[in-house]
Amino acid sequence: MSVFTTVLARDLRLAIRQSADSLTVVAFFAIATVLFPFGVGPEANILARIAGGVLWVTALLAALLSLDRLFAVDFEDGTLDQLVLSGVSLPMVVLAKVSAHWLTTGVPLIVISPVLALTLHLPMEGYLPLLLALLVGTPTVSLIGAVGAALVLGTRRGGVLLSFLVLPLYIPILIFGTAAVEAATTGMGFTPMLSVLGGLMILALTLSAWATAAAIRQAVE
Amino acid sequence: MPCTPGKNLKEINSTTWILLCYGPPMVGENFTAQEFSGSGLACRRGGRLVFEGLQFAVPRGGALVLRGANGSGKTTLLRLMAGLTPAAAGQLAWNGAPVEDAEQHAASLRFISHLDAIKPALTVTENLNFWAALWGGGQIPHALQMLGLGHLAAYPARLLSAGQRHRLALARLLVAPAPLWLLDEPGNALDDSSLAALTQAIADHRARGGMVIVASHGAAFVSDGNTLDLGTFAPTNTAHWSDT
Amino acid sequence: MGASVGQGWNFDVHRFANPTQFMRIANAIFPWAAGLSALLFVVGLPIALVTSPADYQQGETVRIFYLHAPAAYMCMMVYGIMAVGSAAYLIWRHPMANLVARASAPLGAIFTALCLICGMLWGQPMWGTFWVWDARLTSTLILFFLYLGYIALGDAFEDPERGDKAAAILALVGSVNLPIIKFSVDWWNTLHQPSIMSKKGFSVDAGMLLPLFLMLGAFITFYIAVLILRLRSELLAAKIRNARLSQVAVNHAPQAAE
Numbered sequence: 001m002s003v004f005t006t007v008l009a010r011d012l013r014l015a016i017r018q019s020a021d022s023l024t025v026v027a028f029f030a031i032a033t034v035l036f037p038f039g040v041g042p043e044a045n046i047l048a049r050i051a052g053g054v055l056w057v058t059a060l061l062a063a064l065l066s067l068d069r070l071f072a073v074d075f076e077d078g079t080l081d082q083l084v085l086s087g088v089s090l091p092m093v094v095l096a097k098v099s100a101h102w103l104t105t106g107v108p109l110i111v112i113s114p115v116l117a118l119t120l121h122l123p124m125e126g127y128l129p130l131l132l133a134l135l136v137g138t139p140t141v142s143l144i145g146a147v148g149a150a151l152v153l154g155t156r157r158g159g160v161l162l163s164f165l166v167l168p169l170y171i172p173i174l175i176f177g178t179a180a181v182e183a184a185t186t187g188m189g190f191t192p193m194l195s196v197l198g199g200l201m202i203l204a205l206t207l208s209a210w211a212t213a214a215a216i217r218q219a220v221e
Numbered sequence: 222m223p224c225t226p227g228k229n230l231k232e233i234n235s236t237t238w239i240l241l242c243y244g245p246p247m248v249g250e251n252f253t254a255q256e257f258s259g260s261g262l263a264c265r266r267g268g269r270l271v272f273e274g275l276q277f278a279v280p281r282g283g284a285l286v287l288r289g290a291n292g293s294g295k296t297t298l299l300r301l302m303a304g305l306t307p308a309a310a311g312q313l314a315w316n317g318a319p320v321e322d323a324e325q326h327a328a329s330l331r332f333i334s335h336l337d338a339i340k341p342a343l344t345v346t347e348n349l350n351f352w353a354a355l356w357g358g359g360q361i362p363h364a365l366q367m368l369g370l371g372h373l374a375a376y377p378a379r380l381l382s383a384g385q386r387h388r389l390a391l392a393r394l395l396v397a398p399a400p401l402w403l404l405d406e407p408g409n410a411l412d413d414s415s416l417a418a419l420t421q422a423i424a425d426h427r428a429r430g431g432m433v434i435v436a437s438h439g440a441a442f443v444s445d446g447n448t449l450d451l452g453t454f455a456p457t458n459t460a461h462w463s464d465t
Numbered sequence: 466m467g468a469s470v471g472q473g474w475n476f477d478v479h480r481f482a483n484p485t486q487f488m489r490i491a492n493a494i495f496p497w498a499a500g501l502s503a504l505l506f507v508v509g510l511p512i513a514l515v516t517s518p519a520d521y522q523q524g525e526t527v528r529i530f531y532l533h534a535p536a537a538y539m540c541m542m543v544y545g546i547m548a549v550g551s552a553a554y555l556i557w558r559h560p561m562a563n564l565v566a567r568a569s570a571p572l573g574a575i576f577t578a579l580c581l582i583c584g585m586l587w588g589q590p591m592w593g594t595f596w597v598w599d600a601r602l603t604s605t606l607i608l609f610f611l612y613l614g615y616i617a618l619g620d621a622f623e624d625p626e627r628g629d630k631a632a633a634i635l636a637l638v639g640s641v642n643l644p645i646i647k648f649s650v651d652w653w654n655t656l657h658q659p660s661i662m663s664k665k666g667f668s669v670d671a672g673m674l675l676p677l678f679l680m681l682g683a684f685i686t687f688y689i690a691v692l693i694l695r696l697r698s699e700l701l702a703a704k705i706r707n708a709r710l711s712q713v714a715v716n717h718a719p720q721a722a723e
């Protein structure tokens with residue numbers, strides 16, 4: 001087996017054995033979304049207007065919650081030391097771990113998002129762009145988050161610091177992800193936004209693994 | 222787990238492979254590296270210079286025991302030898318040639334630290350399988366048997382006692398061969414029979430031409446090893462820059 | 466690994482390699498930068514705030530521009546310096562480059578804050594509200610968060626060297642992301658902003674250039690002077706740490722000759 005599949009298989013197996021972790025993230029996504037009608041009132045037209053943005057913001061926050069542990073557990077129990085010492089390509093290990101993270105948190109978020117969109121009265125034509133934008137955007141969320149998660153290894157208040165570092169970098173994803181939904185609900189094409197999100201994903205794919213690997217190397221020094 | 226050739230065992234025929242995988246005790250001249258050494262090594266941790274001007278050399282089949290008071294840098298030196306911590310000065314060398322490729326260096330060593338890198342949610346075998354797959358090894362039943370964990374192979378690692386966990390960490394040494402073992406206090410939490418197994422594993426490894434560097438202030442697992450006292454290399458702290 | 470680094474300074478001082486030569490140059494520059502900065506402020510401020518012509522549309526409020534624009538320029542320039550310093554540190558392991566980046570960050574954050582405050586004060590008479598999600602203001606606000614994140618990460622570690630490296634990587638990641646964020650925010654702004662708000666007829670005419678350049682010069686020289694002061698104090702702080710650590714080390718290893 002290649003390095004990628006070995007690490008991916010292990011992380012997936014761990015995630016399945018500890019599936020409560022993934023479920024907690026999905027539960028957070030649901031609860032945080034449900035808070036909004038209480039905050040802005042239950043009028044269907046207001047909720048429909050903000051549905052895309054609300055789902056994107058809460059999805060970003062939910063992903064951040066889980067990113068905190070992406071490398072921290074392996075760092076604390078010495079697995080990262082051993083991985084760095086395995087003589088395998090560290091960026092490949094990072095890509096495998098990020099893929100596992102996306103499969104175990106990004107995908108469940110995408111799956112549950114239409115149900116939450118229902119409660120926010122998202123117009124019918126908004127569902128497809130929402131799902132597609134999440135599908136293309138959430139891998140970038142995991143990739144950028146991985147850099148932050150590796151940078152805060154060994155700090156005193158990793159989780160809060162991580163949000164602080166990573167959330168500003170999520171703004172482009174949020175802008176184009178929400179714009180895709182909005183374009184569709186106002187009768188315009190949403191493919192340009194998806195293309196931009198795809199471009200962001202490719203850029204993150206090429207750069208993030210190297211930056212994360214560099215951050216891990218300095219963390220295990 | 223299929224048995225695949227490790228990086229240092231490229232020229233071994235299939236019969237030997239079967240022996241290596243399933244047939245303890247392992248014999249044969251497996252490791253070819255003649256010497257692992259370091260010269261002029263200095264290291265800083267947390268802004269403090271821990272040691273400087275440190276020299277060492279371990280010949281083929283040799284052993285080195287690191288001794289020194291708390292804070293003298295035994296763990297730091299092991300992490301430096303592993304290539305995790307960069308040296309502030311000096312260099313490591315294989316057969317006299319300086320280490321340049323960090324990945325290749327990492328592939329020729331096994332490092333046992335006080336962090337056991339064990340996932341409680343995986344079974345004992347699954348824990349070892351992961352490293353075997355990464356390192357290209359496959360001697361898991363043998364490794365578990367050597368350390369008296371054979372009967373626990375299918376249990377989740379979270380059920381293991383502290384001593385059993387530590388033995389599982391040590392089992393990584395035997396999963397896939399590598400010429401250099403770096404062991405940080407390997408005797409901690411081990412009972413007498415496990416200590417005997419460890420002593421035996423180290424002796425076997427050395428008999429095959431492997432090298433062992435061990436930090437320990439307790440029991441001796443290594444016979445006739447050289448001793449390196451880190452107190453000798455404590456910094457003298459005289460240099461200051463001139464006022465600007 | 467293991468490339469031989471010259472034996473020189475013990476302890477923490479290693480972080481800065483040999484700072485003597487760098488500081489010799491910096492100290493020679495300091496009086497010139499500080500003096501020039503003071504001179505430019507003394508000459509530039511009265512011109513900018515009193516004698517320069519008022520704008521025919523905005524009246525006296527246009528004078529905020531003479532603080533706002535140089536601050537806006539500085540917050541971009543300082544982030545650029547941080548990115549270059551961080552890259553030099555990560556690639557060539559030049560410790561002084563990183564020290565410059567670390568010492569610049571709070572200055573950059575202050576310039577960014579100044580730019581934001583001026584922008585808000587200017588916004589009140591111009592737009593009738595203190596905050597508008599104008600593309601430039603929004604980007605500057607995000608830049609402010611990036612500065613704060615860099616400072617927070619650099620200070621979050623027990624080991625100062627780890628803070629150095631983590632912050633340097635973050636600065637590079639941030640510099641790659643900044644143009645993307647800027648582009649996204651501009652695009653978002655044109656999508657949502659009614660056009661009257663984003664571009665209210667304002668062009669810099671010739672009479673404004675002199676005070677603008679005087680103030681910009683004053684800001685740049687001010688930055689250089691304060692940066693040198695910060696480098697000095699950082700090196701002195703390292704010396705103090707060095708002295709303390711050596712005492713700890715002596716306690717740890719009594720056989721070490723003092």
